[in-house]
Amino acid sequence: MKTKYDFLIVGTGLFGAVSAYLLKQKEYSVLMIDKRAHIGGNVYTEKVNGINVHKYGAHIFHTSNKEVWQFVNSFVEFNRYTNSPVANYKGKLYNLPFNMNTFYQMWGVKTPAEAQLKIEEQRKEASEKLRAKSEQLGIPCEPQNLEEQALLLVGRDIYEALIKGYTQKQWGRQCTELPAFIIKRLPVRFTFDNNYFNDTYQGIPIGGYTHLIEKMIAGCEVRLGIDYFQQKDELDAMADRVIYTGEIDRYFNYQHGHLQYRTVSFETEVLEDVTNYQGNAVVNYTDAETPYTRIIEHKHFEMIGADVVSCPDTIISREYSKEWQPGDEPYYPVNDDKNSALYAQYEAMADAQNKVIFGGRLAEYKYYDMHKVIERAFEVIGQL
Numbered sequence: 001m002k003t004k005y006d007f008l009i010v011g012t013g014l015f016g017a018v019s020a021y022l023l024k025q026k027e028y029s030v031l032m033i034d035k036r037a038h039i040g041g042n043v044y045t046e047k048v049n050g051i052n053v054h055k056y057g058a059h060i061f062h063t064s065n066k067e068v069w070q071f072v073n074s075f076v077e078f079n080r081y082t083n084s085p086v087a088n089y090k091g092k093l094y095n096l097p098f099n100m101n102t103f104y105q106m107w108g109v110k111t112p113a114e115a116q117l118k119i120e121e122q123r124k125e126a127s128e129k130l131r132a133k134s135e136q137l138g139i140p141c142e143p144q145n146l147e148e149q150a151l152l153l154v155g156r157d158i159y160e161a162l163i164k165g166y167t168q169k170q171w172g173r174q175c176t177e178l179p180a181f182i183i184k185r186l187p188v189r190f191t192f193d194n195n196y197f198n199d200t201y202q203g204i205p206i207g208g209y210t211h212l213i214e215k216m217i218a219g220c221e222v223r224l225g226i227d228y229f230q231q232k233d234e235l236d237a238m239a240d241r242v243i244y245t246g247e248i249d250r251y252f253n254y255q256h257g258h259l260q261y262r263t264v265s266f267e268t269e270v271l272e273d274v275t276n277y278q279g280n281a282v283v284n285y286t287d288a289e290t291p292y293t294r295i296i297e298h299k300h301f302e303m304i305g306a307d308v309v310s311c312p313d314t315i316i317s318r319e320y321s322k323e324w325q326p327g328d329e330p331y332y333p334v335n336d337d338k339n340s341a342l343y344a345q346y347e348a349m350a351d352a353q354n355k356v357i358f359g360g361r362l363a364e365y366k367y368y369d370m371h372k373v374i375e376r377a378f379e380v381i382g383q384l
């Protein structure tokens, strides 16, 4: 075991793993540590009863960046999984994202022209209300909250069934109390296309994400179950430079206060002798009364056709959206004015650290999809 490395990487998530691979290519020596007992950060998948379970929430890889797609496929093969979630509103099912299938299920309309007419008719209530308000005040008025914005974009039927309850559960607040900017756009498709993403490439690594990370970091020394801050001086002394992918406020000992997050808790159940619970990987529960937001059935990410039935059991996770408290898993940064200002203070401190590079979603306090994290690691390590 070596005692001196070119780089110490704190965190074996996607940012750390891509960085480790690129540094190895440049012939740097790397030591990786993680406070968790496993590699992979939030993309970690664990095999249970023959099924790869997405432990920290469903992860679907999608990108239009060919370089990123070829990069991940150079480690493992990806399958043809296409994300096409279904919404369950009070027992009735609708396809997502909003497309001709949804409009047929909602109103029985069969052609794009009929659907367009229906949406226009639905949007009229909100647009007329806004026009009247603008005339009354003598200035152009904008929607004041998420509800007004959604009604203006898609009208009442879709808003009530597919947006209102789900958004309330996600944010823990009424839609009338949420800012309009959260849903700047609500894409509606006038084709029978249930593919959630518009990206050119999409899929799941065959064998799970842990397998992908293993391949990326092959040949690097990895130590698990080590919290960087428990032995910071000792670890820092072992490397010339540090790549830190943990929480930026923790690095600076919360000097300016805690950054806030939204978090999700998962209730995972193994259903023995149930081959197919809901027929789809993702089902959203869009009413306000069901306490969870989604049910994920993990086998559908990788098993297609006959494989679904030949695997005798299934595993489901109910997802509950929660307000984050210190100590909870930090999932989604809250990029409002207050937290952005706080992050700017920490960012200035990070910029002044010449031995440490801060990268990834926690260290940059930014929601990154996986392909964006990879692009970011390409950029950061490319500059070294």
Ligand SMILES: Cc1cc2nc3c(=O)[nH]c(=O)nc-3n(C[C@H](O)[C@H](O)[C@H](O)COP(=O)(O)OP(=O)(O)OC[C@H]3O[C@@H](n4cnc5c(N)ncnc54)[C@H](O)[C@@H]3O)c2cc1C
Residues within 6 Å of the ligand: 010, 011, 012, 013, 014, 015, 016, 033, 034, 035, 036, 040, 041, 042, 043, 056, 057, 058, 059, 060, 061, 062, 226, 227, 228, 229, 245, 246, 247, 264, 331, 332, 359, 360, 361, 362, 368, 369, 370, 371, 373
């Ligand atoms: C619920 C959810 C669903 C998502 N779904 C998708 C999706 O479908 N598609 C998509 O493209 N993206 C998705 N993402 C985003 C994806 O998870 C991220 O892009 C990716 O995981 C970020 O990687 P990272 O390395 O920056 O962070 P992380 O995965 O969080 O890795 C950071 C690592 O650092 C370790 N660490 C932190 N502090 C310390 C310390 N003090 N000492 C030692 N180790 C430490 C942590 O244990 C962790 O392993 C989703 C995110 C969430 C939260």
